[in-house]
Amino acid sequence: MKKILVSGYYGFGNAGDEAILMAMVDSFKKLDDNIRIKALSANPKETEMMHGIEAVHRTNPFLVVKAIAEADLVLSGGGGLLQDVTSSRSIPYYLLIVFLAKKMGKKVMFYANGVGPVNRNLNKRLIASVGNMVDLITVRDENSRDQLKNLGVKKPQIYVTADPAFALKPVDDETGLSILNRHRIDLSKAGLNIGISVRPWKVGETRKVIAEACDFLINSYSVNIVFIPMQFPQDYNESLEIMRLMKEKKVKVISESLGPRELLWVCGKMDLLCGMRLHALIFGAIMGVPLVGLAYDPKVENFLIRVGQPSAGTLKDLKVQSLCSLIQDAIKKREESSRALLAKRKEMEYLANENAMLALKLLEGGHEQYKKD
Template sequence: MPSVVISGYYGFDNWGDEAILEAAATGLAGAVPGVEITVLSHDPAATLARHGLHAVNRSDPAAVWRAIRRSDMLVSGGGSLLQDVTSTRSLWYYLGVILMAQHLGKKVMLYANGVGPINRRLNRSLARLVLDRVPLITVRGPSSERLLRELGVTAPRVVVTADSAFAIEPAPLERVAAICEAEGLPDIGDHRQGRVVGVAVRPWRGSRNIERVVARAADYISGKLGYRVLFLPVHRRVDLAAVEAVRAEMQQPSYLLQGSYSAADTVGLLSRLRWILSMRLHPLIFAAVGGVPAVGLVYDPKVHEFLAEAEQVSVGPVERTTLEDILLGITEVEKDYSNRVVRLGQVVARFRERARLNNTLAAELLNL
């Protein structure tokens, strides 16, 4: 039976990355019948419990070596693994795993990667040396393709696809209703008549006042527009402090999603929102899959690229975002809501087709 090792930011209880893994594993299993999948995870037991996938400790070099040695192919991704904004250490880790697979003579695919930014000269040179020996790279946007060319990565086949999360099918309304009941959330209903708006924030070193600005915007959403506000801590251990800082600044009541759910459950829940205000990329993607418009706060080029390609409202860089910017974005969504929903459905259909291409290409490489 064919065997694949998947490397990524897994086992850290980040909704977005766990959704990427869920969609990638499901897609690969559909494209490659009988495939055996092993995940490099921060928490192998949690990965097994959540996804039903065998996993090894990503921080144990011997375990990683053995897993890759027994496999036919390494799948690196998806997500923004190859960048040095968060840290150089993480970039070196993912390049090191790829280099290990290459040393062992295994096939390697970069799967729906968001590449960059890679700013340091040494890191750019290392990325070029390692990635130029990868036979197949799929990227989730044109900017990643451009950066690879700028780095001098010319040998691999590079295909612009989409984030694997676009392939997720939302959970049915009955499941969403059960989540709302368990969480003590209001009945969400259908987003076109919905009265709940989602808000996703994260800490960011360049945005000292963003919590206060978002709090004022959330008060406007609740007090003036009459919507309930639901906060979504995507990476709980990282985002919760920022969420609570915003809620502490608010005058109006709000709700907080407490549990950790499957990607299908999360997409199902977000598909019932009226619209979403988000810094994080994957709540924007989840909402889009559910046909829900967005107002985006840009902290990273990947968020800007998605908002532009999906034709969603951007209020610009989070470092300079004002309350007036957010309120203008909200007004823009509300005044043309029905047309935005229709256009978003058309755009997402194209994203979903591109997301499925990741698995087709992986199967072709594995079967060579």
């Protein structure tokens, strides 16, 4: 039985990253049920329960080294691991795992990585040095490929695929409806259902702008607003802060931590999704829900361009009038947008699964078959 070790941002309660791991496990199991997967996690017990795989604590050096030693293939990813905006320690940590794995003679792959922004010179040098040691790289967008090349990663083949979460499937309707019932959310009410996904990111007057936009939509279109937290309780608390600033109080919020498949189902029941969180937007795209993105990070902008959906721009430039205008336009074009997203979904799901196909090829036949771009 072949063993794969996965290193990523797992066990922190972030639904986007858990969706990545869940979809990775699904993809591998579909291709080869004889694969044994282990993850490095901040909460191993939770990871084992949620994903049905083995896990060890990501900061226990003895367990980490043992897990690397036992693996036939080490995957770094998926997700935005190679960036130093949210933490200056992320890049050194993830690249140390990769470095150790290569020194121990393991096959290593950057798996569906999102790359950048990278601001610190030390981190730029680390990426160039360690990146050229790995056997294979897949990235989730063209910008990430360009970033790696600009940073000096030249040796391994770089494939542009898609975020692994595009391979995820939602829960059944019975499970999904029970979530709505618990939160007293009635989607059969008159008016459009608009999902809002926010995260803590104190730039300008973001909270005030989103609150005023929600008020405008309720008054102008009689919409039903549902706040959908992707990381609990951080996003839930941020949602409450925005709700406090709103004049209209008939707003719903998901007040519990939901799993990725549950959140995918909920996002799929919206008529429009306006959000900051990348994976809320990805969930909407999977389910054919028109999007309006709030680009707190370049990865959001890159994704929206790829799926042909509008962006309200960066948060520091966010204005109520322009956001409302964009949402109004998205409401008018929602049927056209939904068709376009559903047409795109098949391609993105294939590319998401291609990450696993390439990983298994590497595991089976070495990396000599891969040539440079």
